[in-house]
Amino acid sequence: MEKTLVVIKPDGVQRTLIGEIIRRYENSGLKLIAIKMLVPTPAMVEKHYLVNPEWIKNVGEKSIASYKNKGEQPPFKTSAECGQAVLARLKKYMSAGPVVAMIWEGSKAVGIVRKITGGTEPLSSDVGTIRGDYTIDSYDLSDSADRAIRNLVHASGSVEEAEKEITLWFKKDELIEYNLVLEKILYDVNLDEILE
Ligand code: CDP
Ligand code: MG
Numbered sequence: 001m002e003k004t005l006v007v008i009k010p011d012g013v014q015r016t017l018i019g020e021i022i023r024r025y026e027n028s029g030l031k032l033i034a035i036k037m038l039v040p041t042p043a044m045v046e047k048h049y050l051v052n053p054e055w056i057k058n059v060g061e062k063s064i065a066s067y068k069n070k071g072e073q074p075p076f077k078t079s080a081e082c083g084q085a086v087l088a089r090l091k092k093y094m095s096a097g098p099v100v101a102m103i104w105e106g107s108k109a110v111g112i113v114r115k116i117t118g119g120t121e122p123l124s125s126d127v128g129t130i131r132g133d134y135t136i137d138s139y140d141l142s143d144s145a146d147r148a149i150r151n152l153v154h155a156s157g158s159v160e161e162a163e164k165e166i167t168l169w170f171k172k173d174e175l176i177e178y179n180l181v182l183e184k185i186l187y188d189v190n191l192d193e194i195l196e
Contacts, residue, residue, distance in 0.1 A: 001105055001106060001107060001109070002105070002106070002107070002108060002109040002110050002159055002162065003033070003103050003104070003105045003109060003162060003163075003166060003175075004103070004104055004109045004110045004113045004155065004162040004166075005101065005102070005103060005154070005156045005162055005165040005169060006102045006103075006104060006113060006117075006153060006155050006156075007099050007153065007154040007169075008021055008099055008100040008101075008102075008153055009093070009094060009099055009152055009154060010093065010094065010096045010097035010098065010099055011093075011135070011150040011151075011152055012099075012152040012153055013097060013098050013099060015134070015135075015152070017134055017152060018100055020134070021130055021134075021152065021153060024116050024130055025102075025104055025113060025116060028106075029106060029182060029186050030104040030105065030106040030109055030112060030113070031104065031105045031106055031178075031180050031183070032102060032104060032105075033103050033104070033105045033175050033177070033178075034101075034102060034103040034170050034174050034175045034176065035100065035101070035102045035103075036100070036101055036170075036174070037098050037099070037100050038098065038099065038101065039095065039097060039098050039099070040094050040095050040099060041095055042091035042092070042095045044095075044168075045094040045095055046087065046091055047168055048094075048165060048168055048169075049087060049090060050087075051161060051164035051165055052157070052158075052160075052161050052164075055083070056083030056084060056087065057079055057080060057083060058083075059082070059083045059086050059087075060076065060078070060079030060080055060083035060086070061079040062120065063076075063082055063086070063139050063143075064076060064082060066121060066124070066139050067139065067140075072140070075143050075144075085146075086148065089142075089146065089147050089148035090148050092147070093148035094148075101169050101170070103166055103170060103175060106186075107186070107187070109162075110156055110157075110158060110159050110162050113155045113156070114155050114157070116129060116130060117129060117130050117131060117155040118130055118131035118132045119131065119132075120149065120151060121137070121138055121139055121149060122135045122136055122138065122149070122152075123136065123137065123139075124138075125151075130152055131151045131153070134152060135150065135151060135152055137149050137150045137151060
């Protein structure tokens with residue numbers, strides 16, 4: 001079983017999509033084991049993204065590649081310069097208002113949550129995903145306004161990131177271990193408890 005962190009970002013809360021977003025994860029069969037609302041500080045946001053030391057480089061490379069795929073010129077010289085700019089914008093974005101932080105648990109939870117969430121850029125994320133269905137932001141729109149991409153939710157990118165992020169956002173006693181009736185159907189080998 002894996003645990004993963006989801007944060008409904010300030011735009012998700014302001015768009016009144018909290019219920020809709022939770023519904024998407026809940027319907028998958030994953031189990032909600034912790035939830036709270038808070039306003040993150042810029043320092044907290046920086047810590048959150050830097051739990052993965054490769055993140056600055058990766059985020060820069062990903063957005064530069066997206067411009068090149070579209071045959072456009074990226075507005076940054078290097079991936080590191082892009083990554084630093086994105087981090088500064090994220091500190092402003094993520095601390096702008098309340099967010100809802102959650103932990104979802106289940107088999108392969110990290111990948112399942114990423115699939116339901118969709119790709120980073122709403123313009124190109126798949127239809128049927130949260131980011132693809134509920135908003136319209138793009139790299140060029142956010143870069144031209146010098147702000148972060150507003151894509152409604154954060155979801156941990158790997159099991160390792162998830163473990164570090166969960167420690168940062170939640171105290172141990174905020175996680176609740178309990179059984180869900182539906183787990184019998186998802187995980188029980190024999191399905192021998194349905195019939196009388
Ligand atoms: O959130 P995700 O894991 O899909 O993407 P990331 O590469 O870890 O980037 C974290 C967040 O930074 C994104 O969700 C966007 O909100 C923001 N971002 C941005 O504002 N501009 C970029 N060029 C790339 C990311
Ligand atoms: Mg990420």
